[in-house]
Amino acid sequence: MLMESSVSAANAAKSGQPYLQIVDVVKKFGDNTVVDHVNLTINKNDIFALLGSSGSGKSTLLRMLAGMETPTSGRIILDGQDITQLPPYERPINMMFQSYALFPHMTVAQNIAFGLKQDRLPKAEIDARVEKMLDLVQMKKYAGRKPYQLSGGQQQRVALARSLAKRPKLLLLDEPLGALDKKLRQQTQLELVNLIEQVGVTCIMVTHDQEEAMTMAGRIAIMSEGQLLQVATPNEIYEYPNCRFTAEFIGETNIFEGHLAVDEPDFVEIASPDLPTPIFVAHGITGALGMQLWYSLRPERVYLSREQPTEVRNQASGVVHDIAYLGGFSIYHIKLASGKIIKASVPATQWRDEPAPTWEEPVFISWGDNDGVVLTQ
Amino acid sequence: MSQKISWFGKTSLGIGFFFLYAPIVILMIYSFNASKLVTVWGGFSTHWYGELFRDEAVMSALGLSLKVALLSSVMAVALGTIAGMVLARFGRFRGKSLFAGMITAPMVMPEVITGLSMLLLFVQMQQWFGFPEERGVLTIWVGHVTLCMAYVTVVIRSRLVEMDRSVEEAAMDLGARPMKVFFVITLPLIAPALASGFLLAFTLSLDDLVITAFLSGPGSTTLPQLIFSRVRLGLNPEINALATITVLVVGTLVIVANRVMARAEKKRRLLAA
Numbered sequence: 001m002l003m004e005s006s007v008s009a010a011n012a013a014k015s016g017q018p019y020l021q022i023v024d025v026v027k028k029f030g031d032n033t034v035v036d037h038v039n040l041t042i043n044k045n046d047i048f049a050l051l052g053s054s055g056s057g058k059s060t061l062l063r064m065l066a067g068m069e070t071p072t073s074g075r076i077i078l079d080g081q082d083i084t085q086l087p088p089y090e091r092p093i094n095m096m097f098q099s100y101a102l103f104p105h106m107t108v109a110q111n112i113a114f115g116l117k118q119d120r121l122p123k124a125e126i127d128a129r130v131e132k133m134l135d136l137v138q139m140k141k142y143a144g145r146k147p148y149q150l151s152g153g154q155q156q157r158v159a160l161a162r163s164l165a166k167r168p169k170l171l172l173l174d175e176p177l178g179a180l181d182k183k184l185r186q187q188t189q190l191e192l193v194n195l196i197e198q199v200g201v202t203c204i205m206v207t208h209d210q211e212e213a214m215t216m217a218g219r220i221a222i223m224s225e226g227q228l229l230q231v232a233t234p235n236e237i238y239e240y241p242n243c244r245f246t247a248e249f250i251g252e253t254n255i256f257e258g259h260l261a262v263d264e265p266d267f268v269e270i271a272s273p274d275l276p277t278p279i280f281v282a283h284g285i286t287g288a289l290g291m292q293l294w295y296s297l298r299p300e301r302v303y304l305s306r307e308q309p310t311e312v313r314n315q316a317s318g319v320v321h322d323i324a325y326l327g328g329f330s331i332y333h334i335k336l337a338s339g340k341i342i343k344a345s346v347p348a349t350q351w352r353d354e355p356a357p358t359w360e361e362p363v364f365i366s367w368g369d370n371d372g373v374v375l376t377q
Numbered sequence: 378m379s380q381k382i383s384w385f386g387k388t389s390l391g392i393g394f395f396f397l398y399a400p401i402v403i404l405m406i407y408s409f410n411a412s413k414l415v416t417v418w419g420g421f422s423t424h425w426y427g428e429l430f431r432d433e434a435v436m437s438a439l440g441l442s443l444k445v446a447l448l449s450s451v452m453a454v455a456l457g458t459i460a461g462m463v464l465a466r467f468g469r470f471r472g473k474s475l476f477a478g479m480i481t482a483p484m485v486m487p488e489v490i491t492g493l494s495m496l497l498l499f500v501q502m503q504q505w506f507g508f509p510e511e512r513g514v515l516t517i518w519v520g521h522v523t524l525c526m527a528y529v530t531v532v533i534r535s536r537l538v539e540m541d542r543s544v545e546e547a548a549m550d551l552g553a554r555p556m557k558v559f560f561v562i563t564l565p566l567i568a569p570a571l572a573s574g575f576l577l578a579f580t581l582s583l584d585d586l587v588i589t590a591f592l593s594g595p596g597s598t599t600l601p602q603l604i605f606s607r608v609r610l611g612l613n614p615e616i617n618a619l620a621t622i623t624v625l626v627v628g629t630l631v632i633v634a635n636r637v638m639a640r641a642e643k644k645r646r647l648l649a650a
């Protein structure tokens with residue numbers, strides 16, 4: 001298998017094409033546009049996550065890749081082949097369903113063998129591959145069991161083995177860990193990534209759990225109302241979101257609404273009614289004076305102090321409104337004079353020699369010139 | 378959780394059971410009556426059972442009824458499965474409600490009308506094509522299939538609708554063509570519904586009198602027809618004996634079927650949990 005895949009990888013590399021191309025794909029159900037002009041390219045052996053809130057069209061996009069739905073318009077190209085019109089049973093793509101969709105009347109081994117049987121492989125080879133898959137997901141002991149005799153985690157592993165058994169060019173995972181409880185989920189995330197990397201398969205997963213996406217995927221697409229808002233690495237998405245939706249969807253953030261007050265080539269100032277002084281940003285942006293802007297500031301970038309900071313810009317005073325104690329750090333909710341509540345994440349180590357600020361205590365917040373992100377939409 | 382049943386509940390339950398089962402129990406008791414008069418107890422005897430098995434008219438009517446019931450229920454299950462698939466899986470298509478309505482019409486239409494309209498059809502067909510030559514097993518069979526198929530379609534359709542479609546999609550995703558998916562995945566999963574549809578069709582066909590009356594010809598008398606005509610001539614403990622056997626056979630079948638269904642249901646529950 002490794003030989004096969006490296007050959008096609010070489011092919012893809014030679015022609016300079018990405019492995020999977022989704023070109024301007026639209027899907028409408030009646031008048032309802034569920035997937036809206038999506039363009040996406042994915043490289044070989046990527047682990048890619050589609051992240052978005054419920055109803056944003058993630059599953060529909062995935063189902064179009066699997067062939068369960070046909071795009072209203074647009075093309076899907078896998079490894080140089082246009083597969084837009086291929087029926088699901090002819091696509092070199094396998095999917096692991098959110099509900100696992102194991103065949104209840106077949107044993108674990110028969111479930112895994114099902115796909116191989118459809119290819120009419122010789123029995124000896126089927127047996128060998130099933131054996132290998134059972135080994136891979138550590139389910140050898142349970143080969144003869146029926147799905148209803150397995151726990152949720154075990155069912156998930158069988159479903160994964162079944163979708164990997166045919167050595168697909170593309171593996172699709174719809175909420176792969178959605179049915180597991182939180183503890184098992186975190187443990188399984190890394191296991192799953194290791195397995196996928198070990199097998200060396202290109203993988204697209206759908207999730208609405210941002211932690212899961214950040215842990216597992218090399219690249220993430222943020223999807224909202226059928227459109228891809230941003231496609232980038234977990235780090236880029238978190239540090240440099242390109243719109244308010246992404247900034248607020250991934251992690252916690254404080255958003256200040258304002259307008260461009262000073263526009264210089266190497267710095268700008270944003271005047272916000274929420275703050276007493278304009279926000280100073282130590283780089284230029286492209287935009288007209290007076291245009292509406294948003295400034296996103298992550299809680300861990302907000303510095304909390306009792307004394308007024310010496311730096312005059314990028315600070316504000318307020319009182320402690322609420323404290324969420326989380327052990328290693330606490331989230332302070334600071335109420336500014338304007339009434340706006342700012343979240344600040346404060347490490348426990350900051351208060352070594354003095355007691356931590358408490359409710360209603362006056363405090364100052366401050367941040368660096370490059371700590372936040374200017375958003376234009 | 379054990380709940381105390383109030384005296385009112387107990388009484389209503391008792392009355393309910395009495396009305397349901399007392400006639401049957403009386404019927405069974407009188408089948409062991411030595412007297413020829415149904416309403417006069419003349420001592421215990423199994424005489425009428427022997428009489429029943431020697432009665433050739435009853436035996437051939439029973440044979441015909443079983444044959445018709447078996448043939449009709451097999452055909453009704455086959456057609457009902459196809460119709461159920463079309464209604465549950467093919468999405469929306471032109472004339473779908475008309476199709477659904479036509480298929481389930483025999484359930485709501487008075488049987489007299491179903492029987493009469495089919496009789497007219499067969500008479501007309503005979504005039505035009507010379508087929509079917511006469512009314513008999515074939516015409517009864519067609520009539521029963523029409524009736525039973527309506528019920529089977531409803532049973533199978535509702536099972537298909539509540540079934541998790543992703544199991545079928547997974548099979549297709551793994552390379553099975555739609556036909557194969559149907560035979561290897563869908564059919565085994567709806568097997569309990571097929572079985573209950575079959576039993577339903579079998580009993581419906583076995584005790585149908587009205588449609589049969591319109592569609593049967595000379596020499597094709599089913600058991601319900603025979604019983605009906607005999608009873609009109611006067612009650613006879615032999616019929617009681619026949620009824621007792623029927624009740625026992627049907628009762629056993631129902632219990633077995635319930636057991637099988639309950640086991641299948643339990644497995645499904647476990648998997649869903």
Ligand SMILES: Nc1ncnc2c1ncn2[C@@H]1O[C@H](COP(=O)(O)OP(=O)(O)OP(=O)(O)O)[C@@H](O)[C@H]1O
Pocket residue numbers: 029034052053054055056057058059060061208
């Ligand atoms: N077969 C269908 N017919 C009509 N509308 C549909 C169909 N499938 C999905 N939709 C609609 O498309 C929208 C997107 O659905 P989709 O299942 O892709 O969302 P999702 O992003 O996967 O959400 P979730 O996180 O809840 O799974 C929903 O509003 C849904 O109602």
Ligand SMILES: [Mg+2]
Pocket residue numbers: 058059060
């Ligand atoms: Mg979904």
